[in-house]
Amino acid sequence: MVKYAGWAREYLPGTPAPSEGIYEQCNVLGSATGVRIALEGGQKMPASPRGFTWRAVEPSRRTGAGHDAIGRAAITAEWE
Numbered sequence: 001m002v003k004y005a006g007w008a009r010e011y012l013p014g015t016p017a018p019s020e021g022i023y024e025q026c027n028v029l030g031s032a033t034g035v036r037i038a039l040e041g042g043q044k045m046p047a048s049p050r051g052f053t054w055r056a057v058e059p060s061r062r063t064g065a066g067h068d069a070i071g072r073a074a075i076t077a078e079w080e
Contacts (some may be wrong), residue, residue: 010053013045021059025052 009054010026017023017039025035028051037046045054 002065010055011045012053013048015045016042023054024057026055027052049071
């Protein structure tokens with residue numbers, strides 16, 4: 001796993017996905033290539049060209065509300 005910052009984690013091909021969600025392919029400069037895949041936790045990242053990595057984009061929609069939605073609901077409830 002290549003780690004540039006706490007929020008920007010990029011995974012090498014063949015690395016198991018840490019959680020279920022949508023992952024996008026990044027080129028050697030870290031820019032998205034437009035290729036997105038859905039993986040379950042533990043599935044291996046697919047092969048990609050040399051120097052390319054995978055980055056988590058969003059949690060899977062099948063798992064229900066993501067952490068962001070839960071946070072927004074809690075903030076909204078405080079103000080009502």
